[in-house]
Amino acid sequence: MTITLSLKIGIILILGAFALNAQGAEYEWKFQASETSGEPSFKIKQEWADNIEVMTNGRVAIEVMPINAVVGPTETLQAVSAGILQGHMTDPSYFSGQNPAFGMLGNLVGAWQNPYDFLEYMKYAGGEGLYNELVEPYGVHLISAATFPLESVPSTVEIKTIEDFEGLKIRAPQGMVYNIFERIGATPVNLPGSEVYTGLEKGVIDAADSTVLSNNDAQGLHQFAPYPLYPGFHSMPMIAVSINKQIWDGLPQDLQVTLKTAFDRMSYDLIARLKAQDLETLAKLENDPDVHPYDLPPEERRKFRQAAEKEWQEWAGRNDMTQKIYDSTTGFLRSRDLL
Secondary structure, three states, X not given: XXXXXXXXXXXXXXXXXXXXXXXXXXXXXXXXXXOOOOOHHHHHHHHHHHHHHHHOOOOEEEEEEOOOOOOXXXXXXXXXXXXXXXXXXXXXXXXXXXXXXXXXXXXXXXXXXXXXXXHHHHHXXXXXXXXXXXXXXXXXXXXXXXXXXOOOEOEOOOOXXXXXXXXXXXXXXXXXXXXXXXXXXXXXXXXXXXHHHHHHHHOOOOEEOOOOHHHHHHOOHHHOOOOOEOOOOXXXXXXXXXXXXXXXXXXXXXXXXXXXXXXXXXXXXXXXXXXXXHHHHHHHXXXXXXXXXXXXXXXXXXXXXXXXXXXXXXXXXXXXXXXXXXXXXXXXXXXXXXX
């Protein structure tokens, strides 16, 4: 049987592809995330790691691992710098103990009206460059900033104005968010996230700075806290998708561009897919006569943001980088008439 030239070429290409796969990836990295393996956002991150392997024709293989897989969440910065991990996808607020600027840029509480404002600031108004100015001395490079939809506030009582926070016992972690809730008259209670359910059930707290609406509902919080504020208005932590700087600097330009493009796309995909889950949950709750979601009006959100700015000013004075972050973010917010 005669084999045509085109068939011979096809066979050679197929055998070459098999040989490439057998050799393994040119770059194999471990990235640790800040979620458990069962959370939807973790699975989306894994999908994007798989996409990158396809986009680079197998040259880059990224294994995304859950929180605590290799080191604790506060230790990933050093682990990436030392090469124990090659990258991470995590909230920079975990590193506030090393520099308060990580907490300030990682979660500027009350600043953002929606996640797209934050992404616009990070990607087009200097935020990512400012973060790299902060993080590169630690031997880490930010590829792309991502975030979550705004967190909901499950509450046992109606909250329709900022004044309704007066005397409210609200779960909040210590730090900026805790201090800002104090500024609006609330009584913050420092409970771990694992105790929010029992805290609401037993009346230890009246409300909670918790996670997004769909997660809160999945945990059963609305049976005790039937007045969720949605969309939220306070907390929206950044996800820093970062890599060891020495590895980044050694990559060819085509792979740098591919990684940047892919993770930028992931940041929008993550928001859209998690928001879809929240909207599905909202539709269900709006048909539940025992649960009463409420969207805080824009003028009340502005009051919270103005109270929050007083706390941002306190943080701004801590060092040169926190002052740069304050000047940059407030300048952006004012240019969008958000402050």
